[in-house]
Amino acid sequence: MVDVRLVGLVKRFGKTVALRGIDLDVRDGEFVVLLGPSGCGKTTTLRIVAGLEKPDEGHVFFGDREVTYLPPKDRNVSMVFQSYAVWPHMKVKDNIAFPLRIRKVPEDEVQRRVKWAAELLQIETLLERYPHQLSGGQRQRVAVARAIVIEPDVLLMDEPLSNLDALLRVKMRSELKKLQRRIGVTTIYVTHDQVEAMTMGDRIAVMNAGKIMQVGTPEDIYLRPANIFVGGFVGSPQMNFFDATVTEKDGKLILEGPGFSIPLMEDQVSVLKDYVGKTVIAGIRPEHMFPKDLAPPKLKGVEITGDIDFVEALGSDTIIHLRVGEKILVIKVSGSHHYKIGSKLTVVFDLSKLHVFRKDSGEAII
Amino acid sequence: MSRTEIGGRPPLRYYLSKILFAGIVLIACSWILLPIVISALYAFSTPKDFYSPKEVIPLHYTFANIKELLDLGAARATMNSVIVACMTVVFSFILGLPAGYAFARFAFKGKDSLKLLIIGLRMFPMLVIAVPLVTLYIRLGLNDTLLGVALAHTTMALPFVILITSSIFVSVPIELEEAAFVFGLDRTQTFLRITLPLALPGLTAAAIFTFIMSWNEVFMAAVLTLTNRTLPAFILTSAMAAPDFIKFAASFIMILPALIFVFIARKYLISMWGITIR
Ligand SMILES: Nc1ncnc2c1ncn2[C@@H]1O[C@H](COP(=O)(O)OP(=O)(O)OP(=O)(O)O)[C@@H](O)[C@H]1O
Ligand SMILES: [Mg+2]
Numbered sequence: 001m002v003d004v005r006l007v008g009l010v011k012r013f014g015k016t017v018a019l020r021g022i023d024l025d026v027r028d029g030e031f032v033v034l035l036g037p038s039g040c041g042k043t044t045t046l047r048i049v050a051g052l053e054k055p056d057e058g059h060v061f062f063g064d065r066e067v068t069y070l071p072p073k074d075r076n077v078s079m080v081f082q083s084y085a086v087w088p089h090m091k092v093k094d095n096i097a098f099p100l101r102i103r104k105v106p107e108d109e110v111q112r113r114v115k116w117a118a119e120l121l122q123i124e125t126l127l128e129r130y131p132h133q134l135s136g137g138q139r140q141r142v143a144v145a146r147a148i149v150i151e152p153d154v155l156l157m158d159e160p161l162s163n164l165d166a167l168l169r170v171k172m173r174s175e176l177k178k179l180q181r182r183i184g185v186t187t188i189y190v191t192h193d194q195v196e197a198m199t200m201g202d203r204i205a206v207m208n209a210g211k212i213m214q215v216g217t218p219e220d221i222y223l224r225p226a227n228i229f230v231g232g233f234v235g236s237p238q239m240n241f242f243d244a245t246v247t248e249k250d251g252k253l254i255l256e257g258p259g260f261s262i263p264l265m266e267d268q269v270s271v272l273k274d275y276v277g278k279t280v281i282a283g284i285r286p287e288h289m290f291p292k293d294l295a296p297p298k299l300k301g302v303e304i305t306g307d308i309d310f311v312e313a314l315g316s317d318t319i320i321h322l323r324v325g326e327k328i329l330v331i332k333v334s335g336s337h338h339y340k341i342g343s344k345l346t347v348v349f350d351l352s353k354l355h356v357f358r359k360d361s362g363e364a365i366i
Numbered sequence: 367m368s369r370t371e372i373g374g375r376p377p378l379r380y381y382l383s384k385i386l387f388a389g390i391v392l393i394a395c396s397w398i399l400l401p402i403v404i405s406a407l408y409a410f411s412t413p414k415d416f417y418s419p420k421e422v423i424p425l426h427y428t429f430a431n432i433k434e435l436l437d438l439g440a441a442r443a444t445m446n447s448v449i450v451a452c453m454t455v456v457f458s459f460i461l462g463l464p465a466g467y468a469f470a471r472f473a474f475k476g477k478d479s480l481k482l483l484i485i486g487l488r489m490f491p492m493l494v495i496a497v498p499l500v501t502l503y504i505r506l507g508l509n510d511t512l513l514g515v516a517l518a519h520t521t522m523a524l525p526f527v528i529l530i531t532s533s534i535f536v537s538v539p540i541e542l543e544e545a546a547f548v549f550g551l552d553r554t555q556t557f558l559r560i561t562l563p564l565a566l567p568g569l570t571a572a573a574i575f576t577f578i579m580s581w582n583e584v585f586m587a588a589v590l591t592l593t594n595r596t597l598p599a600f601i602l603t604s605a606m607a608a609p610d611f612i613k614f615a616a617s618f619i620m621i622l623p624a625l626i627f628v629f630i631a632r633k634y635l636i637s638m639w640g641i642t643i644r
Binding site for chain 2: 050051052071072073076077078079081083085086087088089098099102103146150
């Protein structure tokens with residue numbers, strides 16, 4: 001077991017810069033999720049940790065040992081590849097057993113562990129098949145089984161559940177998390193599925209365009225996004241953003257938005273004092289706004305009235321698109337409700353859940 | 367725009383195109399098969415049937431022609447050819463396989479120009495280098511030896527082997543090797559346990575091709591040998607003076623290994639993990 005430290009990783013592929021300075025500490029036994037949009041450098045980061053790629057700048061440490069230029073075989077890592085990379089000339093059982101046989105594990109122990117992994121991933125019946133006789137999701141499970149049969153110092157998983165059906169994915173999520181906790185292996189897990197990130201990660205590192213935008217617990221990331229990108233990327237539907245001007249009126253600070261104004265709370269005032277007269281970006285999550293009749297009774301909120309533009313009924317939730325002036329606000333209400341498109345609706349939003357970002361840098365003010 | 371009638375009779379054009387297709391296939395097949403069939407038939411026909419103007423297809427068959435040919439020295443020449451072809455395959459793979467792997471897997475300066483140079487080597491007519499080569503061989507004591515012929519054939523086959531094996535290795539996904547690295551193998555072990563087995567169907571085909579290339583090569587073999595003739599060189603110099611049915615027997619012996627190889631290889635190639643690497 002070992003902690004992993006990434007220091008100032010830069011990686012270029014010709015003209016494209018895949019990583020522009022990645023710093024990340026993964027503690028011993030921790031489960032860290034790399035979350036980010038496609039092409040942001042997640043796989044590249046993982047490959048550098050595995051030793052399959054050398055960074056142009058920066059260092060990788062396993063504990064006190066620098067491993068930046070160590071070949072993969074000397075790092076004792078295990079990896080689930082995004083493309084699975086199961087060996088087509090070996091049966092499923094031999095694929096899973098291969099890492100064990102390389103490590104010269106006694107054959108009866110090999111058999112035992114292969115059986116255990118196959119059961120965990122529900123592929124016991126496929127053990128005698130060749131990979132080309134499997135579906136994509138089955139192949140992916142073989143790749144996961146192969147990665148977990150050994151006891152590596154660091155476990156790297158690149159979107160290991162991306163191709164499974166919803167039911168199996170939910171089950172695998174908890175199985176993998178439980179397994180990781182039990183064997184306590186330091187894990188870096190790549191995904192662009194935020195539910196996966198939120199439910200599995202001890203901490204999440206949100207990446208964008210080759211940089212880490214924020215590292216924090218799932219709660220941190222969700223409640224206190226460090227910048228507009230994280231605020232917008234995490235949470236579904238996306239956070240509502242609108243330009244607003246901080247103005248002073250009768251000695252009180254208010255946020256002047258398009259078609260509404262928001263009186264600020266005391267703690268917010270103290271932070272926003274320096275921004276009087278400036279334009280900022282305000283953000284509020286869809287789930288922090290409520291139709292007036294459904295609002296919690298003691299909610300300290302601001303009322304906004306608009307026209308219902310569109311309603312998505314998801315069964316468990318209802319998503320309302322509300323037109324306020326030029327803007328569309330998206331509101332998420334739990335439960336199934338009926339609203340008439342075109343009618344007026346007044347929503348209350350939870351003032352304490354308001355986010356405010358700088359317009360220039362996108363950094364969070366509140 | 368073509369009109370398709372759902373449920374109706376297919377248009378005449380459909381039948382015509384089918385017939386045309388069948389015709390082309392027929393012509394292509396007979397183009398290849400007819401000479402083989404004819405030489406096989408005449409190779410075993412008795413001299414009487416062969417010369418009889420009434421019988422286009424001979425009715426009486428015998429092994430005498432083949433036997434006579436073998437006694438003339440074809441047996442030894444066949445043996446020589448097999449040895450030379452095998453040596454050629456071994457040499458050109460020992461030299462070409464690592465080069466092919468390097469071209470497929472590593473990025474290095476001047477890779478493209480080097481590739482071009484290798485193709486360029488094939489453009490040299492053998493005729494140009496034949497005389498200097500003989501002089502050199504005499505000095506080295508390689509003239510009239512099977513090793514000498516095999517080395518010449520290796521030179522001829524090498525560009526092909528390098529380029530083909532390189533494209534075979536390219537077709538083995540690099541992640542399969544990377545997975546092996548991650549799980550603890552070094553490059554050599556990975557090559558032996560992952561890359562090579564996956565490339566084997568392709569490599570086998572390339573080896574067979576190389577074998578046949580050497581088997582068929584006549585010019586260099588004829589120039590470089592005198593007593594140790596390979597089969598084509600032997601036929602060119604000796605059997606051509608013999609009666610026609612002996613020539614047919616000779617051509618049949620020439621074709622035979624290629625045929626056998628292709629049949630074995632076909633079965634082998636298809637049976638190997640369903641031919642698809644994915
Ligand atoms: N071998 C390569 N050659 C050139 N560019 C590359 C190479 N590998 C990655 N890149 C580029 O580097 C950037 C980061 O790629 P990476 O594979 O790390 O993204 P990712 O976050 O894993 O995306 P995804 O979620 O789609 O898998 C991309 O812009 C990609 O085009
Ligand atoms: Mg990726």
